[in-house]
Amino acid sequence: MSLQNLGNDLSQALLRPFKGLGRVAEKRSIWEGLALYVIISLLVVFFTARAVTLENLTYFLNSLKLPFSEQLAQVFLESLPVFSLILQLIFGPLLFLSWLAIVNFCAELFSGEGDANSLGAAFGFTSLPALLIVPAALLSQFFSFKLILIAAAVSFIWSHILKIIALKETHQLTFAHAFMAYLLPVVAFLIALFLFVLMSVAFLLPLVIQFLDSITMTF
Secondary structure, rough: OOOOHHHHHHHHHHHHHHHHHHHHHHHOOHHHHHHHHHHHHHHHHHHHHOOHHHHHHHHHHHHHOOOOOOHHHHHOOOOHHHHHHHHHHHHHHHHHHHHHHHHHHHHHHHOOOOOHHHHHHHHHOOOOOHHHHHHHHHHHHOOOOHHHHHHHHHHHHHHHHHHHHHHHHHOOOOHHHHHHHHHHHHHHHHHHHHHHHEEEEEHHHHHHHHHHHHHHHOO
């Protein structure tokens, strides 16, 4: 990644996103965006995994009623940082590129004028708010573990707002069109899931009724 004006691009992307992300989309490449995304993701995953204590993990597992002994939870806790880093290295870039391709396609449906290379560069810089989780993870050792959850919620909302702005600036869309293009994959997935569940129920319900009737006739 070129270090020229990197600090300026980082600060502008956060503080003046309309100008900053537009500059990033114009001057930088998808590979720079992907590299920044991976670096930030690794930092967040590593520090979050390190902040998890045996007490927090045991409480979480008990709340889910999972049959984990304290010894097994301890082994899982010790392997969590390395496991999380490996998982992020394998699936992080894949998820980034997949979501980028889907959103870029949706932007083109709204007559967007950008391309995946520019949008990928900007999307990488929109992951900067996730760095809020790093100090929250460090402070959670002295305060409540919920601090990480609060930081994660703030960074999640902030990051997705920046992605919509990046989509607007990269594809020269109105804010409304950028918002709709960004949410279109989510809406399409929810509709597909709803139809799948509805069709499954419609197909299985007669079989369930017939099975119950056969049991009733047997008794």
